[in-house]
Amino acid sequence: MRQIQLSHGGGGQQMNQLISQLFFHHFANDILLKSEDAARLTTQGEIALTTDSFTVAPLFFAGGDIGKLAIAGTVNDLAMMGAKPDYLTCSFMIEEGFPYTELERIVKSMAKELKVSGAQIVCGDTKVVPKGCVDGLFINTAGVGNFYQAQRPSASAIADDDAILVSGDIGRHGACILMARDALKLSSSLTSDCTTLWPRVSALLNHRLPVHALRDATRGGLSAVLNEWSAASQVNINVIEERIPVSDEVKGLCELYGFEPYDLANEGTMLIALPQRDAQAALDVLRQFDPNACQIGSASAHRQPSHHQTNGSQSPQPKVILHSPWGSRRYLELPQGELLPRIC
């Protein structure tokens, strides 16, 4: 088997061989090997469910590949709910002629990343489409998480005076994909932040920190998360620009291309909102994983302007306000237009 053929997706003997020799071999567990139409699972009653398709180009990049991304991405969505990632589904959409060795490398990378959270792939699907109908390989993963702790972080649970923390420096995944695709072939030590965040979330929950909201800053970056939080919780969010950790490589690329680092995608960096009095304890936990974790700002209650105040300074909608080092302020808006397609 040097290349994936259409027959590997046909539902017959060749598909069965690909599934058993490659997928079952690397993802092996009792539930998957039952090979029924669906996996039968035991849950805690309440579950979290999520899905993500991955279309990243190139398939392999500094610090990861589409396989690592497909596991970390879905596992992180569950972790952001406070749920332990337990069960994943996995679907491959493969272009005819795709090299078997690359597929194997991706599958091994997925198996390795699964170990970080302990999640298992319990069912799957394989489609092979003719040459030209998909660019190489897309992967979809869906995930089921169980709630073993009482905390239920939510985008709409952010309160007045909550601290806003970030788990590490931002923009690395987006910058890394940009670099990998650029014709200049810039050389740099920059790697994607792509990683499974469950160990950090688990540590926060185990310390019984009253986490109000968690969100990984994927597409749309920091800007998107902060704006979604502000709208969902109806709070203003004030962010101190000089506190936001951005590496020199990411800053340099942003200057070169005219991007904002706040809009760049991350794949293993999250924002945390929790009461100010618990911020230091949370940072102590987060810094065991990444020394760049820090507080970048705080939330404040949004007061609806009354009718006779509409000419005042208070905006009718809550806002994300960025404070620059030289004392000026500006709104940080939801990113508009397309920055960079196929980053995840």
Add this chain to the structure above:
Amino acid sequence: MRQIQLSHGGGGQQMNQLISQLFFHHFANDILLKSEDAARLTTQGEIALTTDSFTVAPLFFAGGDIGKLAIAGTVNDLAMMGAKPDYLTCSFMIEEGFPYTELERIVKSMAKELKVSGAQIVCGDTKVVPKGCVDGLFINTAGVGNFYQAQRPSASAIADDDAILVSGDIGRHGACILMARDALKLSSSLTSDCTTLWPRVSALLNHRLPVHALRDATRGGLSAVLNEWSAASQVNINVIEERIPVSDEVKGLCELYGFEPYDLANEGTMLIALPQRDAQAALDVLRQFDPNACQIGSASAHRQPSHHQTNGSQSPQPKVILHSPWGSRRYLELPQGELLPRIC
């Protein structure tokens, strides 16, 4: 919005608009509208979980479209476990420039098909890739089902003397896609069997029929299901060829192209294994939905040959045996090679 643009998948304002105006509008329910990283769901404890990606070409065909298929396919996988399809995830991978009206038509078709089982889409994902990176549109759906009844049909639960039933005539979906793609543009009244099977499964379970195995005969058709059942349950399966319902249109196309109707894909036709004494009661239920439902054969225990009998007539592996109208017998094998790519 006349065409889907890259910005509709960028994680910013345009993506939010597409999601709220199209997906939330047609799939609306309380869980989906919470718009968190993952959906929080209540389950019965034990659940069924499945996934399927849909890459069918053309996107619209007689009797259905990729949207109807994406709902029916995943819902059917859950139903085949005896689980009621309750929650679905939905991920769109869209080519830049895809017509908005076609996407809307597909989304409406999904919303309509969801009503048949009562399942809800509770979370989703949207990716837009540059022109040429995907052929039009792929959809992935994953599903969670709950077990409200005691029956747990399984491919490995088929017993000696079980009746093998089929819920309707076979091969229509595969034949229909073949016809839609053929340059001859054959005119025919043939439509795909694409449909949600949960109402039939639910009726069988409500009649407390002791169903041993259920499987929808998708890729690989009748041949694939019967061979997988034979291997998983270690039984021989004898099938009476003249009893297998095949429409004249499907027979005609098979003769023209040299296909076996038993290998053609179905998307709303299932096989049922249950004790012979319950076969008639099951057929009475199934015929309320489709008059073509019938018994096509039966299972028989497979006796392993002992060492001194290896020259005897008993095969070392159990087999699917097709009995022709003129008294001859042949093995029905797992389909080999690629019949027809992108049928689902």
